[in-house]
Every structure is written in C-alpha cells, then in structure tokens.
Amino acid sequence: MSSRGGYPERSYVFSPSKGGMWIQEPSVTIRHLKPVLQALGIRERRQYDTRHTYATMCLMSGMNPAFIASQLGHSVDMLLSTYAKWISSTSDWRELDKLAVRV
Structure with missing residues (x-):
C-alpha cells in the first residue's frame, strides 16, 4: 500500500536497519532524514532536534x-528547566506549583 507521494506505508518513519530496534547510524540523517525534510x-535540522519538538x-x-x-x-x-518557556498560561504554572509540593 502506498501513502501520499507514492512512498510505501510502514510502521516506522525510518525503519531500523541491520535487525536492530533503534536507528543508531549517523547515516540515517544523511540518507533519509534530510531528503524527507x-x-x-x-x-534542515538535526535528528536530535526531534526530541525537543x-x-x-x-x-x-x-x-x-x-x-x-x-x-x-x-x-x-530537568524537563521543566529546559522547556519551561513553553508553559505559558497561568493555569499551567498553577499546575506546576502542585509538583513542587510532591517532589
């Protein structure tokens, strides 16, 4: 079955290679990610940036x-110190105050 653009549908965006569960080769970025972007x-962005997204x-x-x-x-x-700028509403900050009590 093909998806939009004629590419085959798969379970992974970038299938693991060499029988592994995870994509660890840097060549994935060069051979697959950059052309898709x-x-x-x-x-263009680093593969690692998908974590931040x-x-x-x-x-x-x-x-x-x-x-x-x-x-x-x-x-x-660590999460909050790195990404707190993306928590913008006052209700979000009230929710975070609850975490301080439990930590």
Whole structure:
C-alpha cells in the first residue's frame, strides 16, 4: 500500500536497519532524514532536534510533565528547566506549583 507521494506505508518513519530496534547510524540523517525534510519543504535540522519538538508539543498540549520526563529519560526538574518557556498560561504554572509540593 502506498501513502501520499507514492512512498510505501510502514510502521516506522525510518525503519531500523541491520535487525536492530533503534536507528543508531549517523547515516540515517544523511540518507533519509534530510531528503524527507527537503521533500516536505521543512528546513534542515538535526535528528536530535526531534526530541525537543516532541517535548515542546507535549507540554503545549497540556500533558503531565512527569510522563513527558519519563519518556525523555529526564527528571521533572530537568524537563521543566529546559522547556519551561513553553508553559505559558497561568493555569499551567498553577499546575506546576502542585509538583513542587510532591517532589
């Protein structure tokens, strides 16, 4: 089955190679990520930046910071010190005050 643009549909955006579970080769960025970004008209960025995008989108959608931190392998303190600028409403800050009591 093909998706939009004639590319085959897969479970992964970039399938693991060499039978591994994770994509660890730097060549993934050169061979796969850069051409995809270019085809989509998205400016070039590092593969690592997708972590920041994920964290930011999760925070902006109001997800639980403890859950996001565990997804990224961070402590809640690390997550909040890195991404606090993406928590913008006053209700978001009231929610974060609750974390300080429990930590």
